[in-house]
Amino acid sequence: MSVSCVGTCSNCGTKRFWLSDTLSLQLDDGELKCLPHPSESYHCQKYGLTLGQASDRGRPYRETFYVCRSCGRYGQTIQRQFAVDSTFFPCEVR
Numbered sequence: 001m002s003v004s005c006v007g008t009c010s011n012c013g014t015k016r017f018w019l020s021d022t023l024s025l026q027l028d029d030g031e032l033k034c035l036p037h038p039s040e041s042y043h044c045q046k047y048g049l050t051l052g053q054a055s056d057r058g059r060p061y062r063e064t065f066y067v068c069r070s071c072g073r074y075g076q077t078i079q080r081q082f083a084v085d086s087t088f089f090p091c092e093v094r
């Protein structure tokens with residue numbers, strides 16, 4: 001998996017850079033709960049699902065936060081995260 005760390009600002013068109021991204025779990029009521037790195041698995045299980053089970057149900061979302069270097073505009077994207085497995089969690093410790 002290759003992830004670019006740079007995107008384009010929707011406000012001024014210059015390059016912005018990612019500040020961070022986190023994994024979130026969508027609960028039954030639709031609320032997104034952050035799963036802090038590197039203990040995503042532990043936090044996910046607090047909500048009653050393993051990461052594998054959550055992925056099977058399409059529940060994990062990736063939230064990415066960024067700040068534009070030029071205009072200072074900040075933003076956030078939320079994308080459904082597919083195929084959560086061990087390759088996404090190199091720091092997972094069980």
Ligand SMILES: [Zn+2]
Pocket residue numbers: 009010011012013014068069070071072073
């Ligand atoms: Zn900008």
